[in-house]
Structures are given as C-alpha cells and as structure tokens.
Amino acid sequence: MEDGNASARPRRATGRLCSICNQRKAALKRPKTLEQICRECFYSVFEDEIHSVIVDNNLFRPGERVAVAASGGKDSTVLAYVMSQLNCRHNYGLDLFLLSVDEGITGYRDDSLETVKRNEIEYGLPLKVVSYKDLYGWTMDEIVKTIGLKNNCTFCGVFRRQALDRGAALMEADKIVTGHNADDIAETVLLNILRGDIARLSRCTFITTGEDGPIPRCKPFKYSYEKEIVMYAYFKKLDYFSTECIYSPNAYRGFAREFIKDLERIRPRAILDIIKSGENFRIATSTKMPEQGTCVRCGYISSQKLCKACLLLEGLNRGLPKLGIGRTRGSNGVKKHVEHRNSNTEVSDSNLESKQCGTLNF
Amino acid sequence: MHLTLEFGGGLELLCGSVKTHSVDVKSEPGEHELKMRDLLSWTKSNLIKERPEMFMKGNTVRPGVLVLINDCDWELCGGLDTELEEKDVVVFISTLHGG
Ligand SMILES: [Zn+2]
Ligand SMILES: [Zn+2]
Ligand SMILES: [Zn+2]
Numbered sequence: 001m002e003d004g005n006a007s008a009r010p011r012r013a014t015g016r017l018c019s020i021c022n023q024r025k026a027a028l029k030r031p032k033t034l035e036q037i038c039r040e041c042f043y044s045v046f047e048d049e050i051h052s053v054i055v056d057n058n059l060f061r062p063g064e065r066v067a068v069a070a071s072g073g074k075d076s077t078v079l080a081y082v083m084s085q086l087n088c089r090h091n092y093g094l095d096l097f098l099l100s101v102d103e104g105i106t107g108y109r110d111d112s113l114e115t116v117k118r119n120e121i122e123y124g125l126p127l128k129v130v131s132y133k134d135l136y137g138w139t140m141d142e143i144v145k146t147i148g149l150k151n152n153c154t155f156c157g158v159f160r161r162q163a164l165d166r167g168a169a170l171m172e173a174d175k176i177v178t179g180h181n182a183d184d185i186a187e188t189v190l191l192n193i194l195r196g197d198i199a200r201l202s203r204c205t206f207i208t209t210g211e212d213g214p215i216p217r218c219k220p221f222k223y224s225y226e227k228e229i230v231m232y233a234y235f236k237k238l239d240y241f242s243t244e245c246i247y248s249p250n251a252y253r254g255f256a257r258e259f260i261k262d263l264e265r266i267r268p269r270a271i272l273d274i275i276k277s278g279e280n281f282r283i284a285t286s287t288k289m290p291e292q293g294t295c296v297r298c299g300y301i302s303s304q305k306l307c308k309a310c311l312l313l314e315g316l317n318r319g320l321p322k323l324g325i326g327r328t329r330g331s332n333g334v335k336k337h338v339e340h341r342n343s344n345t346e347v348s349d350s351n352l353e354s355k356q357c358g359t360l361n362f
Numbered sequence: 363m364h365l366t367l368e369f370g371g372g373l374e375l376l377c378g379s380v381k382t383h384s385v386d387v388k389s390e391p392g393e394h395e396l397k398m399r400d401l402l403s404w405t406k407s408n409l410i411k412e413r414p415e416m417f418m419k420g421n422t423v424r425p426g427v428l429v430l431i432n433d434c435d436w437e438l439c440g441g442l443d444t445e446l447e448e449k450d451v452v453v454f455i456s457t458l459h460g461g
Contacts, residue, residue, distance in 0.1 A: 016438065028435035036438055074371070074457070183457075230371060230428055230457045231435070242372040242456070257458065261425030 020045070027235070031225045031268035039235050046232055050220050051086050057207050059218045060175065062093035067173040069164055070098040070119065070127070072112030075179030077119060077240040078229050079221060083177060084123045097171065098123075101163040102131040103156070104139025115241040122239070130167035132159060136313055146316060158308045162300055168215050180219040183226040183264075186271045187256050189278035194256070198281070205278040212292060213301050225271060227264075363387050363396055363448055367405065371456035373427065376416055377409045385409075387446075398429075399442040401452065416456070428455045 016026045016036055024038035030045075037045070053059075060066065068083055070076045080098055087094050100116050102109045113129065120127040133139050136159060143155050168176050185205060192201035203209060208218040221229065233240055263270040294300065295307035306314065315323030367383045374381045387404050389396040402418060410417050418424055422442055429436040430453040436444060446452070 025434070026438055027433065029437040226426075226457045227428060230455055234370070234428075234430070234453075234455060235433075242370075258425065261458075265425045 028231055031227050031264065032272065034268065042228075042231070042235070046224070046228055047082060047085065050082055050224060051090060053207070053223055054086065054092075054220055057218075059177075059208065059220065060092055060094055063095070064093075064174040065095040065097070065172060067097055067099040067128075067164075067168045067171060067176045068125065069176055069178045070100045070116045071179075072100070072115035072119070072241040073179070074230055074233050074240045074242065075181055075184075075221065075226075077115070077238050078233050079177060079179040080119055080123055080125060081236070081238055082232075083220070084125055096125050097173075098125050098127040099164060099167050099171065099173070099176070100127060100129045101160055101167065102129055102133075103160070104132045104141055106141055112241040115239060118239055128167060128171050130163050130170070132163065135159075135163050135166055136309070138313075138316060143316065147322075155312055158312060162298075162307070162309045165213075165215055165300065173215060176215055176217045178217055178219055179221055179229075181221040181224050181226050181229055182271050182275060183257075183260060185219070185222060185278070186274040187253070187260050189274050190256050190260065191253065192278075201278055201281050205275055210301075222275070223272065225268075363389060363446065365401070365446065365449070366451045367409065368451065368453040369455075370453065371428075372458070373417060373454050373456045376412055376414070378411055383409055395445040397442065398431075398436065398440075398444040398446065398452075401446060402442070416458075417454070423454065424458075426456065426458045428457060429453070430455075 018024050018026045018038035018041050019035045020037050020041040024040065026036035027039045028042060029036050030042075066083075068076065068080045070080055080096075083094075083096055086092065087096055098116060098120055100113060102113060116127060116129075119125070131139075140156070140159075147155070164176060188204045189201065192198075192204055205222075207222050208216050210216045232238070260271065260274070263274075292301055292303060295302040295310055296305055297310045298307060300307045300309065302308070304311075311323065363386065365385050365387055367385055369377055369381055369383075377383070385408075387396060387401060389400070399421060402421070402423065406414050406418055416424060417427065423429060431439055431444060431446075432451055433453070
C-alpha cells in the first residue's frame with residue numbers, strides 16, 4: 001500500500017538535482033534564468049531578488065508607514081507575505097498594513113475580503129477596508145445598473161485608483177505598494193505602444209510613481225514573473241482568492257496578456273526584454289509632461305479642473321452617466337486614440353496603470 | 363490508472379467549482395503508456411464543463427496555466443511527453459485569473 005505521498009516516490013526523468021544547492025530535487029524551472037531549482041533555493045532567490053530590488057531602488061525609508069494594496073488575489077497576497085517577511089528579516093523598520101477596497105460587487109468582494117481578513121491574521125498585518133459607497137456614494141453594482149456593462153471598466157479603474165489613495169491618506173500612509181508583476185508591466189508597455197501613448201509608456205515602467213504627489217506608489221514585484229509568484233503561493237500554501245470579475249469584458253487587454261504568455265513560452269526572457277524596451281523608450285522621449293494640478297472638488301491630483309473620478313461622479317449624480325467617458329483629453333496635449341472595436345460605444349479605460357477589473361490588483 | 367487532478371487559480375470554475383478530482387483514466391490496451399498529452403485531452407472531454415479555451419490552446423495547456431506533477435514543475439519532467447504513473451497527483455493552476 002502506498003502512503004499517498006506521491007512526491008516521495010522516485011520518478012522517471014525527475015531525479016535532477018537543484019542547480020544551486022546540488023542537494024535537493026529540483027521542483028521548478030525559473031523562467032528568468034531557466035535554472036532548475038529546488039523549493040528551498042527558490043524561496044531564497046525569489047525573496048532575495050525582491051530585497052535587492054527594494055534596496056537598489058531605495059523604495060523605503062525606515063519608519064515609513066506603508067500600505068500594501070490587498071485585493072486577496074495572488075499578487076497582493078504574496079506581496080503582503082513577502083513584505084512582512086523582508087521587513088522583519090532585514091529590519092526595514094516599516095509600519096506595514098493591508099489596505100483593501102470594497103467596490104460593492106455582490107458576491108465578489110465578500111469572498112476576497114474574507115481572504116484578506118485571513119491574511120490579516122496570518123501575516124500579523126492590520127487591515128483597513130474602504131468602500132466605494134463610503135467614498136463615492138455609489139457601489140459598483142449601482143453604477144453598472146445605471147450605465148450598463150460596456151463602460152464600467154472606466155469606472156473600475158478610476159475609482160479604484162482614488163479609493164486606494166484616499167484610504168491610504170486616511171490611514172496616514174507614506175507609501176503604497178502594489179502587486180504589479182513583470183508580466184503586468186510588460187503587458188502595459190505593449191498596450192501603451194499599441195496606443196502610441198509615449199508619456200504613459202515611459203511612466204509605466206517606473207518602479208515608483210507619484211513621487212510628486214502626496215503618496216507615492218511602488219512595485220516591488222516589477223521584475224518578478226507571474227509564474228514564480230504563483231509557484232511561490234502554491235508551494236507556501238498561501239491562501240489567495242481567484243475569480244473573474246463579473247464585470248470584466250476588457251478583451252483588448254486580454255489579447256495583450258495572451259500575446260505575452262505566448263512569447264514567454266517561446267522565450268521566457270521576452271517579458272524582461274519588453275520592460276527593458278519600455279525603460280529605454282523614456283530616454284528618447286522629449287514629450288512634454290503634463291502640469292499637475294489638483295481637482296477643485298476633492299483635491300486629488302488632476303491636470304484638469306475636475307479629476308476623472310469627480311467628473312464620472314458628476315455624470316452619475318446628474319443622470320448623465322456617459323459624461324467623462326469617451327474621448328479622454330490627452331493629458332500631454334496629444335489627442336489620444338480611443339479604441340472603437342466591435343461596438344462604437346466601447347471605450348478603453350484611459351489609465352493603463354489599473355488592470356482590468358478581472359484582475360483586481362489595483 | 364488512478365490519478366488525482368487538482369485545479370486552482372480559477373480553473374476550478376471550469377469544472378463545476380470542484381478543485382480536487384479523483385479519477386480513473388484508461389490507457390488504451392496495446393497503446394503506449396498514458397502520457398500528459400493523453401491526460402490533457404481526457405481532462406478536456408471529461409472534466410472541463412465550460413470554456414475549454416481557458417484550459418487548453420492547441421494540443422497543450424493554455425499559456426499561463428502552470429502544471430505540476432507530484433509537486434514538480436512539468437517543464438522539468440518532460441511536459442506533454444511525461445509518462446504518468448499510478449497515483450500521480452497532477453495540479454493545474456491558472457495564473458490568468460485575479461490579481
Ligand atoms: Zn536547491
Ligand atoms: Zn471593470
Ligand atoms: Zn476630484
């Protein structure tokens with residue numbers, strides 16, 4: 001009778017040893033380096049690389065209060081776990097907490113918020129939840145009821161961004177960290193190229209953004225592959241939530257994602273190469289950056305009189321929900337193209353920093 | 363052949379939200395051993411109830427779906443050509459759902 005511990009049995013071609021320690025059985029192939037390594041060495045290199053990224057880029061200063069944007073999904077769950085580990089191990093001296101947004105989508109957040117609440121206990125990080133209802137007076141369900149499914153991603157993206165900033169401000173955070181990974185950034189680079197958006201193309205590869213604003217955001221996973229993040233969560237049995245947002249028909253981004261994954265299969269380094277391309281573009285660009293002002297209504301950073309969220313809200317509250325959707329004024333003075341795909345009412349969300357709502361990772 | 367198949371990262375939604383499946387897969391008499399490529403097509407026709415394109419693309423898993431055989435990355439044990447053995451545990455995890 002077998003003991004059911006399948007991994008203990010010898011297997012055909014899997015006797016290979018880890019190329020780092022040469023002692024234990026290899027458990028995965030790193031997409032970045034194609035090395036075959038064991039679990040323990042994987043944990044070390046994965047965490048050490050993130051630590052190096054944090055140190056090399058001076059992401060934090062001792063004593064800072066840092067909000068971990070927590071959606072309950074894989075990236076932010078691993079981020080919360082790793083940040084908590086590194087903070088202790090390397091004495092960053094950070095005051096970390098989890099920050100979650102409740103969009104008010106029936107049956108969606110309920111489960112993912114439960115996941116974040118479990119993480120709060122497991123990782124010993126306090127949790128703050130801000131709701132759309134509190135911040136905007138509207139839940140996502142109510143918005144969709146008013147505007148229909150086609151344009152809701154505009155709302156998702158804009159409102160989610162502000163919700164995080166406002167939540168972070170309320171909690172007196174100095175910084176926000178998000179779980180954007182290398183795959184996400186490569187995808188955003190591609191989308192910005194497809195749109196000819198040079199200003200965003202350069203910005204989207206920055207590891208820290210919003211340094212001129214009240215609360216900068218940074219991406220410690222900028223060079224971490226999605227495959228490794230998911231493998232890490234799997235091997236460590238981290239508890240995360242995965243589902244598709246029920247309001248997520250953003251197909252264009254989906255195609256870009258699939259393209260990246262196809263490239264990765266042929267040549268895993270492609271993801272890092274695309275990020276590199278994005279970074280190099282910024283040296284060449286002399287596009288005038290927009291002058292940043294603040295929204296007259298809410299004080300949020302905006303190059304217009306009203307910020308995007310307040311404009312969208314104004315439309316909702318006046319019963320003109322299409323206000324603020326549609327042509328986005330190019331903030332750099334260049335008119336941006338608005339994708340007209342199958343339907344001429346479908347508009348891409350202008351802010352590629354926010355993922356499609358299917359990937360609620362802010 | 364008795365196998366345990368697990369679906370995670372959102373793939374379980376394609377098979378009735380059941381994560382773990384205990385299955386018996388027949389290898390054709392006289393045929394070669396059961397390989398991963400055979401298991402994939404068996405899984406697609408027997409377990410996947412909706413949107414098979416989220417699971418497979420062409421004759422393999424969709425890019426972005428991770429596969430582990432007995433907790434080992436299938437890229438290390440031969441991918442589609444891996445021969446399965448009695449009581450193997452095969453895990454499929456989507457990286458494409460949720461952040
Ligand atoms: Zn090792
Ligand atoms: Zn959306
Ligand atoms: Zn405003």
